[in-house]
Amino acid sequence: MSSGASVDTIVAPATPVGRSALAIVRIDGPESARILQALSSSEPDVRQAVLAHLRHGGDLLDECIAIRYAAPHSFTGNDLVELTLHGNPLLVERVIAACVALGARMAEPGEFTERAVLNGKMDLVQAESIADLINARTTLQAKLSLSNLEGMLSRRARAIREALLHVISRLEAALDFSEEGYEFITRAEARDVLAQALRDCAAMAETYRRGHATAAGLSAVILGRPNAGKSTLLNRLVGSDRAIVTPIPGTTRDIVRETIEIGGLPVTFADTAGLRESADIVEGIGIERARAAARAADIVLYLVDATSGLTDEDLREMDGLDVEVIFTKADLASPPPKAFAISVVTEHGIDELLKRLDSLVRDRFAAPEGALVNERQRLAVDECAVAITTAIESLDNELDEQIVVVDLRRAATALGSLIGDVTREDVFAEIFGKFCIGK
DSSP: OOGGGGGSOEEEESSOSSOOSEEEEEEESTTHHHHHHHHHSOOOOBTOOEEEEEEETTEEEEEEEEEEEOTTSSSSSSOEEEEEEESOHHHHHHHHHHHHHTTOEEOOTTHHHHHHHHTTSSOHHHHHHHHHHHHOOSHHHHHHHHHHHTTHHHHHHHHHHHHHHHHHHHHHHHHHTTTTTOOSSOHHHHHHHHHHHHHHHHHHHTTHHHHHHHHHOEEEEEEESTTSSHHHHHHHHHTSOOSOOOSSTTOOOSOEEEEEEETTEEEEEEEOOOOSOOSOHHHHHHHHHHHHHHHHOSEEEEEEETTTOOOHHHHHHHTTOOEEEEEEOTTTSOOOTTOOBOBTTTTBTHHHHHHHHHHHHHHHTOOOTTOOOSHHHHHHHHHHHHHHHHHHHHHHTTOOHHHHHHHHHHHHHHHHHHHTOOSHHHHHHHHHHHHOOOO
C-alpha cells in the first residue's frame, strides 16, 4: 500500500464471506457518491440511511440500505458509502463488480484502516487494536484491544513524548539565543523531566510480557512419567476424548494440543509423551519434543502418579522448570501431606485445579488495560528508553546541549513510530506556539 493510493476510490466487503442475514460493502474515495448515484439514481443526504434499489446494466442487483458519509467525518476521513445488502455472497460479488466497472478498484488488505491512519482518524496503535479486537477469542483479550482502540496506550506514549518535546523545544530555543545568554530550562530541570520520562517508559515496557501473553494466548504443557494420567487430564479439561488413553506405557508419542479458556485467556494445553528412557526411536523423539515444549511453555503441569510416588526421575525432569506439581489417581492412593491431588475418575480436586489455574493465569499473565501487545510496540519503547538514558548521561557529563537534543529527538522519534506521529513539525509547534519569540 502507498499513501498515494488514498486519492482513488476503493471497494470491498466489510463483512466475512458466507451466507448471512446482512452483508456490508464499503466504497471509499472521491468517486463513492457518484458510484452510488450511478447504481441507485439517487444521492442521499449525508448520514441519512435510505432504501436504495441498486441497478447496473439494466439488471436489479439488490435492494439495500445506503448511507453516505462526507469527508472528513467518516471512518477513513474520506468520502465513504456503506451499502447494507442481503447476505448472499453472489449479491455481494455482483455489487462489487458493478462498483469496479464504474471506476472503483478492489481494496487491498487493511486499506480502509490504512487510510484512516493516513488521514489522522486514528494512530498506529489503534489500527493494530482493530485487528486484535477482530481476532480476540476471549473477553479479556477483547477488553485489552478495546482499551488500546480507545487510545489508552497511545495517551501514555503521547504524554512521555510531550515531555520530551517540552525539553527539546526549550533546549533548542536556548541554542537559538545562545549569544544573548537566555536559558529556558536548566540542566537540573531537564534531567528531572527526563528521569520521569524514563520511569514512565520502564512502566510501559513492563506491561509487554502480560500484554503479549493476553493478546497471543498461553501455552501449557502436561508433563510426567508414563501412565501418570496426562492424557486423561487433557480429555477432562477439554471435555472430550481428544487424547488416546490406555494402560500401556508409551501410548502418547507426539504432542496433542487443545485450547480452552482459563482465567479469561485462551490456553493451549499440550499432552506429551511420558518421560522415561526409551530404546524406541519414535517414542524417544516424542519424549524430547515433550521436554522442549515444557521449556518453552508458559505453564507446566507436572503429574505424579500417587500410586508410585515422587521419584528421583521426576525430580530430574522438573529441575530447571517452574512447574505446578499435581498428584493423580488420588482415588487409588493417598498423596504426601500438603500435596495437591486429583482424581479424574471421581472428580476429586478437578474444580480446585481449575480455580488454581484461573488464579495463576490472572495473577501472572493477564494484562492491564493500555499494555504493549506486540514486538513492534516493545521495540519502540525500548529504543526510546535507551535514547533517554543516553541523554541523561550527556547531561550528567555536562556535554553540549546539541548532543542532548540529538538523543532526545531519537527518543521522540521512537515514540512517534509507535503511534505513527511525526516529530519535527511538533517541535516547531511547541516553540512557536508557546514562546512568542517574534522572530
